Amino acid sequence: MAASRSSSTSFSNASTSPCAACKLLRRTCNSDCVFAPYFPDDQSQQFANVEKIFGASNVANMLNDLPIHQKGDAANSLIFEADARVKEPIYGCVGAISRLQLEVAQLQKELCSAHTGIDRYGVYTAGQEYKGSAYGGASASF
């Protein structure tokens, strides 16, 4: 890719480089292109994934139906989901979510085990009247 970034913030001149979507779809990119703000010319791979997974016309319809302040988030979400689906065709985003949920469950287990260890340590140090419900209550004296 030639990294000639020419004022991609203003889309007034259609003769400069088209957005990634129009480049892939081989169409003219004009000032009212729905893709241009979210898929600049240096994001061709992202748009290729989004187009492959969702289809260009579906993405255009989705972006057109949204209020302007939600379009950027929607485009980012589509990019993320398409990327996940390309990397993991069966599970997509759900694969990442499942892995993270498993990790959270494992860490909660470890945390619980650590709290139990702290409780035991509290029993040993506090002596006779340890309630064992408050974590970090080793120095508590009632």
Ligand SMILES: [Zn+2]
């Ligand atoms: Zn365009």
